Amino acid sequence: MPVLQVNALTLNPNAVAMTLVATYRRRVHASLERVWENVLDWEHLPHLHDTSFDYCSLDEAGLWGWRVWSAPDKSSHIELCVDADQYVARTYAGSDQQSEIWTKLDAVDERATDIEVSFYLSGVPEEKVGQLGEAMLRLYTRLWDEDESMMQERQRRLDQRPGREQEKIIGKTAELASHLPVTFEFDRQQYELRFDQSWRLRPLICPHLLGPLEPSEQSDSILRCPWHGYEFDVESGACLSPSTATCKLNPLPSIEERDGALWVVKA
Numbered sequence: 206m207p208v209l210q211v212n213a214l215t216l217n218p219n220a221v222a223m224t225l226v227a228t229y230r231r232r233v234h235a236s237l238e239r240v241w242e243n244v245l246d247w248e249h250l251p252h253l254h255d256t257s258f259d260y261c262s263l264d265e266a267g268l269w270g271w272r273v274w275s276a277p278d279k280s281s282h283i284e285l286c287v288d289a290d291q292y293v294a295r296t297y298a299g300s301d302q303q304s305e306i307w308t309k310l311d312a313v314d315e316r317a318t319d320i321e322v323s324f325y326l327s328g329v330p331e332e333k334v335g336q337l338g339e340a341m342l343r344l345y346t347r348l349w350d351e352d353e354s355m356m357q358e359r360q361r362r363l364d365q366r367p368g369r370e371q372e373k374i375i376g377k378t379a380e381l382a383s384h385l386p387v388t389f390e391f392d393r394q395q396y397e398l399r400f401d402q403s404w405r406l407r408p409l410i411c412p413h414l415l416g417p418l419e420p421s422e423q424s425d426s427i428l429r430c431p432w433h434g435y436e437f438d439v440e441s442g443a444c445l446s447p448s449t450a451t452c453k454l455n456p457l458p459s460i461e462e463r464d465g466a467l468w469v470v471k472a
Contacts, residue, residue, distance in 0.1 A: 208269045210295060213286040217325070221302050224329040227338030229322040229345045235356035237312040240320075243352050244285070244292055244308075246414075247271045252434040253351050257344065303327055316360075320349070355416070355432055362415040369393065372470045375460075381467055391458060391469050404460040404467065411435055412452040428454075 212218040233240060243249075247266070250258040250273070261283075262274045270285040270292065285294045291309045295302055305325040312318055324341045370392045381387050387398040388409065395409040408428070411418050416432035427445065428437045436446040442454035456472040 208284060208286050209272065210284060210286065213269075213284075213295075214288050214293065216307070217305060219302050221305075221327050223305060223325040223327045224334060225323060226326050226329060226334050227324050227341050229320075229324070229342055231320050231346075231349060232313065233318045233320055233349060233353050233356070234316060235318060235353060235360065236315050237310060237318045239356040239360055240310060240318045241287075243356055244287070245271065246433075247273050247285075248433045249355070252430075253355055253432050254348055257348060301327075358417075359415050362410065365390075370471065372468055375467045375469055378462055378465055378467050389469070392471055394455065396458075396469070398460075398467075406457050406460065406469075407439065408454055408457070411437075412454060413450070 210218060217223055235243075245266075247261060247263060251261045258275070260275060260277055262277075264272045264274055264282065266272070268287075270287045272282060272284040275281045275283050275296070281296070281298045283294060283296050285292060290311065291307060293308075294304075294306045296304045304327065307323045307325075309321045310318055311320075322345055324338070324345075326337060326341075329337060373389075373391050375381060375387070375389055375398065381398065382400065385399055389396060389398065397407045397409055399405050399407070407418075407420075409418050410416070411428075411430040411432070413430060413433060413435050416430040416435075418428040418430055418437070421427040421429040421436060426439050428439055429435070434446065435444060435450060435452075437444055437454050439454070439457075442456065444450040444453050458469045458471050461468045461470055
């Protein structure tokens with residue numbers, strides 16, 4: 206199903222009584238490619254931005270953008286539509302449009318993008334314009350701070366993914382044992398080394414979009430990505446959530462002790 210909104214890429218196609226309450230301008234230190242990737246990535250909203258989005262469930266997505274339910278009972282939704290150098294997000298409660306937010310993107314160079322966001326809200330009393338405008342500016346400063354950090358970390362990891370390794374020395378066994386846990390990189394992955402009756406490894410990079418992996422609240426044997434909420438079983442590597450995911454953890458490498466040193470060897 207395509208976008209529901211007729212004439213979605215025109216300003217205020219529903220002729221709603223809306224007010225421009227603020228305009229937000231910022232230089233994001235991430236490439237235009239990373240910014241568009243972030244815009245189209247609806248999955249991160251309830252996880253990376255969990256203080257702003259309580260619930261998100263996909264209704265439809267395509268080259269035009271995406272539409273998500275923003276309430277479990279499907280009483281409200283957000284629809285985002287993309288154009289060549291801009292996109293617009295509209296929020297609805299039932300069939301009533303509440304907001305229309307336009308964002309223009311302008312590539313500065315390979316590592317920076319200028320954005321300009323215009324906030325149009327419906328049903329705003331004149332005396333509330335300034336207050337609501339300041340609230341929107343605070344909200345979007347936090348959202349883009351969180352997004353910028355994620356995009357920069359993803360770019361850093363993409364830049365650090367060279368050819369594959371077969372084995373690598375981690376360090377002297379005695380020194381490692383006195384500084385646990387130890388973090389190291391091997392074969393396009395980052396691991397945490399621990400000792401629990403035997404040497405054990407925990408992967409630290411999510412195979413989905415290279416986000417971080419952390420132990421879940423349920424169990425240390427389940428790893429969770431705070432960017433998108435993906436969960437993995439450490440032993441099997443299987444993705445436990447979401448059920449539609451096609452990615453999985455690669456098999457853990459083995460740890461070998463040679464002449465007083467620890468080596469990591471590809472499985």
